[in-house]
Amino acid sequence: MNLQMSVEKCNNCEKEIGNLEPAYVFNGKIVCSKCNDIIRTEVPDKTATNKPEKITKKYIFLIVIGGIAVFSLSIISVAHFTHRTITSILQESFAAAIPLSIIAAILFGLTIKPIRKAVGLLLIILGVLECLSCIGMIIGVPSIIVGGVFIFS
Numbered sequence: 001m002n003l004q005m006s007v008e009k010c011n012n013c014e015k016e017i018g019n020l021e022p023a024y025v026f027n028g029k030i031v032c033s034k035c036n037d038i039i040r041t042e043v044p045d046k047t048a049t050n051k052p053e054k055i056t057k058k059y060i061f062l063i064v065i066g067g068i069a070v071f072s073l074s075i076i077s078v079a080h081f082t083h084r085t086i087t088s089i090l091q092e093s094f095a096a097a098i099p100l101s102i103i104a105a106i107l108f109g110l111t112i113k114p115i116r117k118a119v120g121l122l123l124i125i126l127g128v129l130e131c132l133s134c135i136g137m138i139i140g141v142p143s144i145i146v147g148g149v150f151i152f153s
Contacts, residue, residue, distance in 0.1 A: 008030055011029040011031060012029070012035040012039070021033065026040075063108075075089055123144070123147030123150065124143070124148065126147075127142075128140065
């Protein structure tokens with residue numbers, strides 16, 4: 001009685017895989033344990049693409065220059081079409097531009113992870129301090145919740 005066992009060959013190194021050795025499958029091909037170890041360490045994990053957030057100085061510079069250009073062109077065009085002086089328009093527009101620029105700076109800052117976490121911690125601390133008074137509970141609890149969302153997002 002002669003039993004024939006099928007012998008597997010590694011598709012990578014062409015070595016025979018013994019009956020007691022494990023055979024591995026990589027991309028539909030049978031490979032030996034040595035080749036499997038080599039292939040698995042060489043192939044990067046496609047799901048691990050966590051790149052740190054990076055905003056360069058050039059990007060910030062372009063945003064600032066673009067904002068200045070848009071603001072300047074809008075002031076000049078308003079002055080031209082309304083037949084008023086640029087000084088009177090600037091006085092009126094700065095009254096509205098300061099709160100809007102503060103809101104824009106906060107929203108831009110929240111896109112950067114370390115700043116978002118720092119703002120979250122600050123909101124939690126201020127929320128706890130606001131909760132020390134009875135009327136401060138109305139402002140303190142939402143402040144703590146928003147701070148927690150910023151920290152854990």
